Amino acid sequence: MGVSNLDIKTIRGQFPVLDQKINGKPLVYFDNAATTQKPKQVINALIDYYQGYNANIHRGIHTLAERATSAFEETRAAIARFINAPSSDEVIFTYGTTDSINLVAQTFGRSSIGKGDEIIISTMEHHSNIVPWQMLCETNGCTLKIIPVSDEGELDMAGFEKLLSDRTRLVSIPHASNALGTVNPIKQIIRKAHAAGAKVLIDGAQGAAHLELDVKDLDVDFYAFSLHKMYGPTGMGILFGKRELLEAIPPYRGGGEMIREVTFEKTIYNDIPYKFEAGTPNIADVVAAKAAVEFIESIGKEALAAYENSLLNYATEVLSSIEGLQIVGQAKEKVSVVSFIMEGIHHQDLAVILDQQGIAVRTGHHCTQPLMQRFNISGTTRASFAVYNTIEEIDILKTGVERAVKMLR
Amino acid sequence: MTINEKQDEIIENFELFDDPLDKTQYIIDLGKKLSSIDDRYKTDEYLIKGCQSRVWLYAERKGNQLYFYGDGEPEAQIAKGLISMLIEVLSGHTPEEIANSDLYFIEKVGMRNLVTSRRAGGLNSMIQKMKQYGALYSQLPA
Numbered sequence: 001m002g003v004s005n006l007d008i009k010t011i012r013g014q015f016p017v018l019d020q021k022i023n024g025k026p027l028v029y030f031d032n033a034a035t036t037q038k039p040k041q042v043i044n045a046l047i048d049y050y051q052g053y054n055a056n057i058h059r060g061i062h063t064l065a066e067r068a069t070s071a072f073e074e075t076r077a078a079i080a081r082f083i084n085a086p087s088s089d090e091v092i093f094t095y096g097t098t099d100s101i102n103l104v105a106q107t108f109g110r111s112s113i114g115k116g117d118e119i120i121i122s123t124m125e126h127h128s129n130i131v132p133w134q135m136l137c138e139t140n141g142c143t144l145k146i147i148p149v150s151d152e153g154e155l156d157m158a159g160f161e162k163l164l165s166d167r168t169r170l171v172s173i174p175h176a177s178n179a180l181g182t183v184n185p186i187k188q189i190i191r192k193a194h195a196a197g198a199k200v201l202i203d204g205a206q207g208a209a210h211l212e213l214d215v216k217d218l219d220v221d222f223y224a225f226s227l228h229k230m231y232g233p234t235g236m237g238i239l240f241g242k243r244e245l246l247e248a249i250p251p252y253r254g255g256g257e258m259i260r261e262v263t264f265e266k267t268i269y270n271d272i273p274y275k276f277e278a279g280t281p282n283i284a285d286v287v288a289a290k291a292a293v294e295f296i297e298s299i300g301k302e303a304l305a306a307y308e309n310s311l312l313n314y315a316t317e318v319l320s321s322i323e324g325l326q327i328v329g330q331a332k333e334k335v336s337v338v339s340f341i342m343e344g345i346h347h348q349d350l351a352v353i354l355d356q357q358g359i360a361v362r363t364g365h366h367c368t369q370p371l372m373q374r375f376n377i378s379g380t381t382r383a384s385f386a387v388y389n390t391i392e393e394i395d396i397l398k399t400g401v402e403r404a405v406k407m408l409r
Numbered sequence: 410m411t412i413n414e415k416q417d418e419i420i421e422n423f424e425l426f427d428d429p430l431d432k433t434q435y436i437i438d439l440g441k442k443l444s445s446i447d448d449r450y451k452t453d454e455y456l457i458k459g460c461q462s463r464v465w466l467y468a469e470r471k472g473n474q475l476y477f478y479g480d481g482e483p484e485a486q487i488a489k490g491l492i493s494m495l496i497e498v499l500s501g502h503t504p505e506e507i508a509n510s511d512l513y514f515i516e517k518v519g520m521r522n523l524v525t526s527r528r529a530g531g532l533n534s535m536i537q538k539m540k541q542y543g544a545l546y547s548q549l550p551a
Contacts, residue, residue: 344484
């Protein structure tokens with residue numbers, strides 16, 4: 001399906017939340033990198049689950065438990081298909097990207113990364129891909145190494161290669177930057193890291209919804225992402241891990257479901273993925289997540305990316321024409337994120353005035369304080385696009401920014 | 410004018426505006442008019458905690474009245490406007506009046522809707538700081 005064939009009006013119609021006024025103006029929702037809105041299919045899946053077959057999964061023999069279990073596992077299969085995982089056993093349900101990264105840090109990290117070992121991350125990390133490693137380094141005595149970022153907002157690949165050594169145990173970087181939009185050359189990074197004997201975790205929070213994703217082809221060891229950033233429910237994320245790694249590493253949380261047999265002397269853990277899913281999981285949201293995957297598949301990743309790219313290009317062009325506006329992050333390849341600063345204007349003031357015009361953007365450091373320090377700024381205003389956004393909305397943003405500038409100067 | 414008379418005057422001014430953007434413009438313009446304070450007051454001691462942008466405030470007693478002086482970083486215009494309005498209402502009154510004031514104008518003019526919930530924390534901190542000055546000075550001999 002080509003870009004021109006996408007029926008955005010029909011797609012928008014599937015998102016009830018978009019049909020409202022904020023401060024008397026039609027809502028323009030440009031905070032999609034924080035969380036996307038949810039289509040009716042996802043909302044209805046949640047309602048259907050609670051109205052029709054709410055039950056605890058896996059152990060129950062009764063009909064509702066069977067139905068809930070089967071819907072829960074169908075999502076696992078759908079996710080496996082979506083990311084081209086060799087097997088659905090390699091898909092672990094978590095509470096989000098952050099939870100997935102913490103899982104890797106507290107399992108693989110605790111058991112395999114020790115004193116003198118190094119973990120490579122980058123200057124563009126979200127705090128979620130910094131703090132879990134700092135915590136690990138505190139307990140295990142390993143060291144963090146940081147890949148620098150260029151003025152354009154791209155990873156310094158030569159710098160990365162210099163950091164790689166036989167001490168590197170893990171490379172953990174984002175598929176795409178939440179603050180700048182930069183798409184990182186993850187395939188190349190994975191290849192180089194593997195050649196050095198290191199494992200790779202990709203923080204896919206900003207990648208999964210927008211970029212082609214084939215974990216088999218990437219040969220990635222771990223890939224983490226959240227469903228709520230890809231039209232699905234909040235409180236639900238994924239950790240993909242290669243079977244041999246997941247089987248080798250210890251579990252993280254103890255409790256029900258993750259065991260095969262418990263005695264006071266010894267507990268035998270369950271197989272993957274259940275070994276990592278202690279306690280009653282977030283069943284309803286997992287069940288509804290399948291509808292989010294199907295929504296993306298119904299449009300097609302390629303068509304979706306092409307359309308979002310056209311929004312990105314248009315927004316970059318019209319925003320750049322505003323005097324005093326500077327786009328932060330000018331990488332050659334970006335997801336649909338435009339981060340900018342306005343000369344002499346505080347981003348909070350800009351956001352307040354945009355909100356009064358019905359425009360939702362995000363401002364601040366975007367949980368990437370080291371990156372903001374790198375650019376010597378306190379924060380940016382960020383507009384991020386999803387498939388239901390339109391060129392007309394970008395025009396409204398431009399007018400909104402110009403109005404704010406007029407008011408504040 | 411009493412604190413309440415000043416509040417009523419501001420409420421009346423705001424009633425002229427239908428569009429929330431006009432209210433914001435009014436606040437921004439107040440911020441622009443705020444005279445700057447000496448750099449020696451632009452320190453952590455006088456910084457209002459909880460504001461997203463940097464705003465400083467200090468108080469001086471003249472006779473039995475307390476006077477407030479505030480400033481913010483040049484880019485933080487809405488925050489400067491908010492502190493300017495609070496100074497307009499509370500400055501020049503007795504510490505007791507300030508400490509016990511009921512700032513109903515904030516709700517009436519929809520100031521809370523003009524600030525994000527994160528910034529509302531900053532607004533509350535501004536009010537708290539001014540009332541703390543009032544409470545502190547009311548304990549001290551004039």
